Structures are given as C-alpha cells and as structure tokens.
Amino acid sequence: DIQMTQSPSSLSASVGDRVTITCRASQPISGYLSWYQQKPGKAPKLLIYAASSLHSGVPSRFSGSESGTDFTLTISSLEPGDFATYFCQQSYNTPHTFGQGTKLEIK
C-alpha cells in the first residue's frame, strides 16, 4: 500500500493567517492526490483533486500544489468556517489511502 504521511497533525492559527498542510507519498503517485475538509459530525468534502484542481464551489483561497511526492494544501487567508480537519488521499493505486489528518484550530 502507498503510505501518505501528513503533517502537521494539528495546527493553531488565526483568522486571516496563511496556512500550509503537507502530505508526502511513499512512492510517486502522478498527481492522483485529493484534499478533503471535514467538520465535526459531517462527511468529508472534496476541496482539491488532481493535486491542484479546485473542486466546484470551493473558494479560491484554497489551493494545492505538487513537488515530486510532496503535496501541499494552502489556505491563503483563513476564514472562520475553515477551522476543521483536513485529509489528503491518494488514488493512484488501490487501496486508496488517506493521510492521518490535520486538525486546524483557532489560536
């Protein structure tokens, strides 16, 4: 299985901050990487697919990038509704595997 190592596991930030979350794949995954946002009691929601493509309806303050086996989710200016848990997932090979999650909290 492809291992996805996500960091940090938690992050404290303030409204207006720029934050970055990283996922590293254990082998090349050719950009088959997606990012999800999950709020308590809710299902995950797709934010970014194909490493850097913004899913329909997702605000442009969210962006994704790729460098080799390293993938980054950036939120350019945090809004109150962005405090949630974020997960990456690779879909290059089955079984599709997830990162451990990053809990983004208000400082």
Add this chain to the structure above:
Amino acid sequence: QMQLQESGPGPVKPSQTLSLTCSVSGGSISSGGFYWSWIRQFPGMGLEWIGYIYQNGNTYYNPSLKSRLNITIDRSENQFSLKLSSVTAADTAMYYCARDTRGGYSDFWGQGILVTVSS
C-alpha cells in the same frame, strides 16, 4: 444535486455480518464513468478506503478486507450495498458511501452511518 444515503439495521454482534445499503438520488447509478465506493472512519478519526464497484459490477476491494467483503450494485433500485462478514470490535466505525470519479476522487458523500460491533 446528487445525494447518497446510507442505511442499515443497527448494532451488530461480533462474528455476524454487517450489511449496509447506499441509496442514490439525483442521478443514475448506471451513469458511465463513476465508481460507487465505501469508506469508513474509525473513532480516532482515521479514514480507510473499503472498496468500490463500477456500474458493470466490477469490484475493487481493500486487500485487508477482501476475504470478508462483498459489494454489490442494484441498478433497478439505484443503490449499492456492502456486506462485511465475521465482524469484530475493530470494525466499529462510521461508514460512508460516496461517488468516485475516474480519477478516484470522492465528489459526493453520504452523511454516514455509525456501526457499532458489540455483544
């Protein structure tokens, strides 16, 4: 707007079979190009991909569950189902169904159903 809804019989006892159904509305499960998947989330928040099925019935399972897993599709009812046999407490989780694109991204999710395995 596509909607997915999980349903199931409630708590499951160890060694029994867990059965869940995902009903799809707002679109046809027979539409080409999509996979219909099951994902679970453990109490500690970790996510595990269980497997998915294509409209033609082809399945792809997580090898860690393959010996206990069966995913089927019912095009006439616009739904798909999961059966996981010989469950243990380790199978206690929130179970989600989702629609996956060809790229493997889950763009529509059900609200989830909590399955507790307990005697």
